[in-house]
Amino acid sequence: MNGAEELNKYSKTLTQEVSNPAAQAMLYAIGLKEEDMSKPQIGIASTGYEGNPCNIHLNGLSVHVKKGIQANDMVGLIFHTIGVSDGMTNGNDGMSYSLPSRDIIADSIENVVSAQWYDGLITVVGCDKNMPGAVMAMARINRPSIMVYGGTVRSGSYKGKKLDIVSAFEAYGKKINNAISDEDYKGVIQNSIPGQGACGGMYTANTMASSLEALGITLPDTASYPATHEGKIAECVAIGAAMKNLLEKNIKPRDIITRKSIENALTIVMALGGSTNAVLHYLAIAHAADVPLTYKDIQEISDRTPLIADFKPSGKYYMEEVLSIGGLPAIMKYLMKKGLIHGDCLTISGKTVAENLANVPDLDFETQDMVHPLENPLKPSGHIQILYGNLAERGGVAKITGKEGLRFEGPAKVCDKEEEMLEAIAKGEIKEGQVIVIRYEGPKGGPGMPEMLKPTSAVMGAGLGDKVALITDGRFSGGTHGFVVGHIAPEAYEGGNIALVKDGDIISIDAESKEITVHVSNEELAERRKNWKPLTPPFIEKGVLRKYFKTVSAADEGCVTDK
Structure with a gap:
C-alpha cells in the first residue's frame, strides 16, 4: 500500500471499491482524473x-x-x-x-x-x-x-471617533434619549463597519x-x-x-x-x-x-x-x-x-x-497597555462569574469586569420578552436603581435563547449603564457590557423562579459571593406558582424552531440538541 492510499482511508470507499462504480462515475464527471482517485x-x-x-x-x-x-x-x-x-x-x-x-x-x-x-x-x-x-x-x-x-x-470612523457594530446599537439608546441628532445617528450607522x-x-x-x-x-x-x-x-x-x-x-x-x-x-x-x-x-x-x-x-x-x-x-x-x-x-x-x-x-x-x-516574541509591557501584567490586572479574577440562588437554582452567567461594581440591589422591573423592555425604556419607565428582568427568552421560551444586545445597548445609550442591572434567561452578545446576568436556569418557560418575580420585588446580585436572590419568601413563591402559567413561545407550530424547542437542552448544558 503506497502513502497516498494510506491517507485516503475514508474516501477510498467511494474511489477504490469495485462495488461503487456510480460514485466513481460522478467523481469523473466533476473533473477528477484517474490519478486523483488514489488521493x-x-x-x-x-x-x-x-x-x-x-x-x-x-x-x-x-x-x-x-x-x-x-x-x-x-x-x-x-x-x-x-x-x-x-x-x-x-x-x-x-x-x-x-x-x-x-x-x-x-x-x-x-x-x-x-x-x-x-x-x-x-x-x-x-x-x-x-x-x-x-x-x-x-x-x-x-x-x-x-x-x-x-x-x-477593521474599525469604522465618524467625526474622528472610532466605531464598531456596538456603536450603532448604542446610537439607538442615544436617539430615544434625545442625545444624538438625526444626522449623527445616520452618520454612526453608515460608518460603523467599513x-x-x-x-x-x-x-x-x-x-x-x-x-x-x-x-x-x-x-x-x-x-x-x-x-x-x-x-x-x-x-x-x-x-x-x-x-x-x-x-x-x-x-x-x-x-x-x-x-x-x-x-x-x-x-x-x-x-x-x-x-x-x-x-x-x-x-x-x-x-x-x-x-x-x-x-x-x-x-x-x-x-x-x-x-x-x-x-x-x-x-x-x-x-x-x-x-x-x-x-x-x-x-x-x-x-x-x-x-x-x-x-x-x-x-x-x-x-x-x-x-x-517557542520563538514568539515576549509581550512588552513598557510600550503597550492593551494587555496588563498579571501583577496589575484590570480585575484579579475572570469577568465571567457563575451565580446561584433562588433566582438561578441551576446557575446564571454574569459578565462583571469590575467597572460596574461587584454588587447591585434594587427593585425589579419585569418585562415579558425583549420587546416589552424596549417599549418601557422608550416610555421612560426604566429608572435608575432598578433590576430589569427580561424573561421568556430562554432556549425554549425564546425560543432560541435570543441575545439581549439591543436592550443593553439601549440602556447604555440612555445613560443608565452604571445605574441599572439586567438579568435574563436569554443570553447576551459579546458586545454587551454593564451589570448583566444571563443564562438563568431554570428558564421562565420551564417554571424557574424568574417566572414568578413581580415588579418591585427586591433583587440582589453579588459577584463576590456569587449569589443572585429575589428577596421573597419560599411560601410567597409557592403561592405565586399556583397561579402561574407559562407564556407560550411564538413561531413553534412547525419547522426548525419547533424541532429546536422539542430537542434543546438547558443553558447550563450548552443548549445542545443531541442529548
Whole structure:
C-alpha cells in the first residue's frame, strides 16, 4: 500500500471499491482524473454568504484553501453551510434562529463529511455560531480537521471617533434619549463597519477565534489577522501542508480537544474579557468531544485567571490592534510562562502549544497597555462569574469586569420578552436603581435563547449603564457590557423562579459571593406558582424552531440538541 492510499482511508470507499462504480462515475464527471482517485479527499466547508460582512469574503478564502490542498497532492472539494448574522437579527424575531443555527451548522457539516466519505475537513468560518458549530462537527466526526477564521473587521470612523457594530446599537439608546441628532445617528450607522470581517471588539466572534486558537484547532496566529490583511490569504494557502501533516500523523480533533486544551481556551476567554456566549459554546464543544465540563469547572478557571486585556466592549482596544503587540501568540506565551496555559497540549500544527510559542516574541509591557501584567490586572479574577440562588437554582452567567461594581440591589422591573423592555425604556419607565428582568427568552421560551444586545445597548445609550442591572434567561452578545446576568436556569418557560418575580420585588446580585436572590419568601413563591402559567413561545407550530424547542437542552448544558 503506497502513502497516498494510506491517507485516503475514508474516501477510498467511494474511489477504490469495485462495488461503487456510480460514485466513481460522478467523481469523473466533476473533473477528477484517474490519478486523483488514489488521493485523499478534503471537504472544505464554507459558511460564506453575501448577507453580512462577517461572512461575505469566506467563499473567496475557501478558494485559496483549495489551492493549498491541491498543491499538496490532495483533492479539495468545497461545500457550503448556513450562517445567521447575530448583528442583524439582534432585537427582532430573527434572533430566535441564531443559536439554532449553530447546531444546524454542526449537523450539516457532519452530514456532508460522513456521507461523502471525506478524509479530512477544513472549515472556513467568520461569525459567532459558525465557529462553535464547525468545531462541534469536527469533534463528532473525529477525522483530521482544521478551522480557518475569516478575521476581524477593521474599525469604522465618524467625526474622528472610532466605531464598531456596538456603536450603532448604542446610537439607538442615544436617539430615544434625545442625545444624538438625526444626522449623527445616520452618520454612526453608515460608518460603523467599513467592510468585511467579524465584529471588531472582543465580542463573540473574536472571543471564539482567540480561544479556539488556544484550543489548538486552528493554525497559530489565525485569530490575529484582520480579514483584509494580506496574511489571511497566506494562512489559507498554508492550510494544505498542515492538513497533509495531520493525515500523515493521523492527528484527529479528539487528540486535540481535551480537558487541558479546553482549560487553555477558557483561560484565554477570561484573560481577554471575552463573551459569555463562550460558556454555552464550550459546554457544547465538550459534549461533542465527550469531555466532561460543568459550570463549576468554568468558575474555577475564572477564579484563577485575572482579566488583563483592555478590549471592547468594556475596554478601549479593538481586535485589529492585537497584531501590533505580537498577536494572540504573544499573549498565550505570557500566560504559559506564568503557569496559566498548558504548554504540553497537542495542536493541529502537529506541535505542542509550547513548541508553537517557542520563538514568539515576549509581550512588552513598557510600550503597550492593551494587555496588563498579571501583577496589575484590570480585575484579579475572570469577568465571567457563575451565580446561584433562588433566582438561578441551576446557575446564571454574569459578565462583571469590575467597572460596574461587584454588587447591585434594587427593585425589579419585569418585562415579558425583549420587546416589552424596549417599549418601557422608550416610555421612560426604566429608572435608575432598578433590576430589569427580561424573561421568556430562554432556549425554549425564546425560543432560541435570543441575545439581549439591543436592550443593553439601549440602556447604555440612555445613560443608565452604571445605574441599572439586567438579568435574563436569554443570553447576551459579546458586545454587551454593564451589570448583566444571563443564562438563568431554570428558564421562565420551564417554571424557574424568574417566572414568578413581580415588579418591585427586591433583587440582589453579588459577584463576590456569587449569589443572585429575589428577596421573597419560599411560601410567597409557592403561592405565586399556583397561579402561574407559562407564556407560550411564538413561531413553534412547525419547522426548525419547533424541532429546536422539542430537542434543546438547558443553558447550563450548552443548549445542545443531541442529548
